[in-house]
Amino acid sequence: MAKKKKSIELSSKKIAFTLEKVTYKVIRYYPTAMTLDVMVTDADGNKKGMQNIAFAHIPKEIKKLVKPN
Template structure:
């Protein structure tokens, strides 16, 4: 039986949406979600968990869940 990773850590992957910018911290392949550090107007807003489907296409290509 294959061993599944619970999460995959990332560094230096960031993107912006509207006035917010995000840095991807880790990807959870079983839940298909990512933890991101959120910055609102340049101020750190904390860690958030967002679904993989809500990421921009450029970031999805970098993470490649398969």
């Protein structure tokens, strides 16, 4: 049986999305927990730091890029 990856690095793909004037840049995807590490930037361009958000809370177009299968 194949060993599952604990995380998938996505920072090189430069995937970003905006929700409610806040921009999120995808850093890493955790398939077992179905969560993403994202870098948060507000409307003024100030970085707010990293957050861990649920896969279900991201837009459908981004889900297709993160998990293509």
